[in-house]
Amino acid sequence: MIAVDPPRSQPLRLEVTNVKEKTGMIWVGIYTGDDNFLIKEKAELVGVKVTASGTTYIDLPALTIGQEYSLAIFHDVDNDGEMNRNWLGLPSEPWAFSGEAITRLRLPTFSETKFRMEEDLETTTLRLRMI
Template identity: 30%
Template structure:
């Protein structure tokens, strides 16, 4: 009987801890598009440096309307995040590159960073989410 009580107590404590770790934070990302008022914005959200530009934590795509897009992610935990995005102007579902692999369509990263010879480092694009957060970025 003592063992059953102990197991039940451990189970309840773990459920309480799990519910405390899960947050319901919302991240709203507003993308202003200056050049083209068509196509879609594809956005990838990363939740740590290890997965940055390798494995997306969450992603979304939205049609450009009136030169802007708003993307909302819900159910986030407190922590550091970063995002990358591109504007699929011709609506072919991919980022078009030239012969040298340089993007031909507009792209961007959190904190208005641009890469030089590749994407910017995680330290340059990361931002902290502690509560509902609103980020803005402009791409040309």
Template identity: 30%
Template sequence: MSKKLKVSLVVLAALGNLALPLMARASFNGNLTVEIDGLKNTEGQVCASIFASSQGFPSDRDRVLERQCTKITEKSVTITFTNLKAGNYAVAVMHDENNDFTVNRSDIGFPLEGFGFSQNPEIRNRAPKFDEAAVLVAGANTDIKIHLKYL
């Protein structure tokens, strides 16, 4: 066997050993735990929606991967999304003070209830894009914190 062939086989074997953990990780399922703070009161509920792509983020209910709402009992709330495939996700959260499952808005379109997004991007004159809020879930447990904003 030639020296070049031996080197090529060693390199291929090494690459195969590197690829195996990556392939195993790609089929791995994990949890995303979201701690939500900054609530101005304990009225109503907090609803969190998780998106697996930019399509529909952050407000198209038909594109939500999963939505969870929980009654507020303290100034901080925790919601966990389970059994997620490895990948990027973005979370949109609202403080639904009147339990109508909608972000209520003023006559000129400003949110009247608290809201927030994963990665806590700065909000200027538009909602963040998926890439600005994306979080990588690649392990058994990923924890993030979202701080609500009120206008």
């Protein structure tokens, strides 16, 4: 029998900048493909209580090296567990995505937000935005 080494993984520290309110929770959804992207029930969710404005650090669980991921985050300022939206359906709470997606009045795709987990990737930064 041939022994197969399991895929290597390592944790990732997420630096969330532009935190304006020191209330509520910041929620991170970790996605692995188009089939689960932005489906809350299929995401691996990590939440942290916000205690200060400015920058918040979130330690994500071990991610498999070589795997593609996408991160979607929002600051649940009122702590109701949902991304609140205005009458147009646009987010009314701060949010961010991994990757370099520039979208206008639409949600990005997995392809626009994905990144590959690499051995030398220890920290990544996302800046909260508001519309």
